[in-house]
Amino acid sequence: MRSTDIIVIGAGAAGLMCAMTAAARGRRVLLIDHANKPGKKILMSGGGRCNFTNLYTEPSNFLSQNPHFCKSALARYTQWDFIELVSKHAVPYHEKKLGQLFCDNKSSDILGLLLSECEQTGVELRMDTSVQQIDKTEGGYQLQTSLGTLACASLVVATGGLSIPTLGATGFGYQIARQFGHSVLPTRAGLVPFTITDQLKELCGELSGTSVDALVSCNDSSFRENILFTHRGLSGPAILQISSFWQPGDSVEINLLPDHDALGWLQQQQSERPNSELKTLLGEVFTKKMANLLAEQWFVSKPMKQYTPGELAAVAEQLGNWTLVPAGTEGYRTAEVTLGGVDTREVSSKTMESLKSPGLYFVGEVLDVSGHLGGFNFQWAWASGYAAAQFA
Ligand SMILES: Cc1cc2nc3c(=O)[nH]c(=O)nc-3n(C[C@H](O)[C@H](O)[C@H](O)COP(=O)(O)OP(=O)(O)OC[C@H]3O[C@@H](n4cnc5c(N)ncnc54)[C@H](O)[C@@H]3O)c2cc1C
Known part of the structure; x- marks a missing residue:
């Protein structure tokens, strides 16, 4: 011995x-x-x-x-x-x-x-x-x-x-x-990508590879960094961070306009650029592809002047407080911790x-x-x- x-x-x-x-x-x-x-x-x-x-x-x-x-x-x-x-x-x-x-x-x-x-x-x-x-x-x-x-x-x-x-x-x-x-x-x-199985999966798949700066929150914790769309759901540093605070069934809030007050920004665009279409404006913040997809799947894109205050508030809510419930995580197979x-x-x-x-x-x-x-x-x-x- x-x-x-x-x-x-x-x-x-x-x-x-x-x-x-x-x-x-x-x-x-x-x-x-x-x-x-x-x-x-x-x-x-x-x-x-x-x-x-x-x-x-x-x-x-x-x-x-x-x-x-x-x-x-x-x-x-x-x-x-x-x-x-x-x-x-x-x-x-x-x-x-x-x-x-x-x-x-x-x-x-x-x-x-x-x-x-x-x-x-x-x-x-x-x-x-x-x-x-x-x-x-x-x-x-x-x-x-x-x-x-x-x-x-x-x-x-x-x-x-x-x-x-x-x-x-x-x-x-x-x-x-x-x-x-x-x-x-x-x-x-923990520190693991989310999987999405509901109708959002299609959007994630189409945007796969797109990365965008966002503020992601769950259970009183928030992280501002990039999120990454993937074929199976969402990843990127902000998502990995928040995954450690997430439990099955919890919702996650994503602010896609972290530098702006979403409603204030939209109202400003409406008054300064009434004839511009929403998707054109979004194309200046996100990639063209993402702007087009969001405009198609989430909103009816039309010239800014045509939005009623209620419609504008709904767009602001969706962009500034996109709320989703992940189906799960990729699990230990890819988790960093x-x-x-x-x-x-x-x-x-x-x-x-x-x-x-x-x-x-x-x-x-x-x-x-x-x-x-x-x-x-x-x-x-x-x-x-x-x-x-x-x-x-
Ligand atoms: C893909 C990936 C990327 C990462 N990137 C970073 C990063 O950039 N920065 C950062 O801070 N953290 C990162 N992490 C996290 C970091 O790697 C871990 O937190 C860290 O390695 C933990 O160290 P540890 O020594 O406790 O465990 P480990 O590094 O996991 O080491 C455990 C060791 O125990 C051995 N072992 C397990 N079971 C047995 C057994 N039954 N008998 C004998 N030996 C056994 C394993 O073979 C292994 O060598 C990353 C993790 C992953 C998976």
Whole structure:
């Protein structure tokens, strides 16, 4: 039987950070993963350029049933700490927008720096390793694995959430949590496109590929960014953001004229350009195709002077407060995160250690902490991995 100080299960963002930081403290760390390669989500992230953190990271960028939980770890390993690491490895990066930092080149730059730190600090990384059984022992934990029986003083669960099973996601972390007496809060897909099945599907399909700036709201939260029409429904950053606040059956409000008071704008157009058709005006705000389709499917397009105040108010309502009920989401197949997970009320916010089973730690997405879109999820992986590594 092999014995070591720490075993980390899951060589994703949180597991790699935890392993390299603990090893830098002089701990003997074995990092295992059932996938054939580490950090697959890092490679896929940010459209291949990894949005690795956000300049404006705040606890308010995270969703959790226990919103205070993330504060301590985020304060002890900040976006500036990760930026320093990125700079140490001379990885070129840039701010795309809204504080979102992306690699200039490829996501593999980020994975490369984490793997290089692991190598330098002496982390032993074993891929293609499955865990069959975990038992608590006097000195820590004993694991039955495809590498044989392994023992450790501290066991770190960094197995992530359920999003994108083809990238290695499993519910194993939740299973471990339950085995050691933890509650797992219901999970659902977050940062995920909406599917539409009613008559709007046709409109979405015809506009597929069109992106438009909008203010999207649901359940008292709003995001102003682009929405993207797709063959199956709606996507784009504003939709992905709001999807994390949406529950089946909820309606979503979309303001397609976020820079204007819709009715005031239409009234102004009516008085200044009475002979212009509605679709001509809309064509100046949206693409021609979108303007024509909206004019055909939502309104009767005619010269502005012909609209009664009631008709104009209806047009304003439709454009400024388009209300729809998505049929569902694309689910874990494409979701960027999993909402819910291991209940943080049973985990120390300082150490990430289980309050139920000493020596057991949870880091990253397996916990009930999910970030907004924009680099926040990686920042949580770095911060929580780092926090556990100080104590494991
Ligand atoms: C397509 C996509 C793009 C994204 N882009 C961004 C972005 O640009 N910025 C951002 O901040 N966030 C992004 N995210 C979210 C981010 O990738 C995750 O929040 C982050 O990877 C979570 O880190 P983690 O280490 O907790 O889990 P993961 O990175 O998911 O790592 C978990 C690891 O555990 C392993 N594992 C799972 N089950 C087992 C098991 N049974 N046995 C052994 N090993 C197991 C997996 O193989 C995996 O390597 C994106 C997510 C996706 C899916």
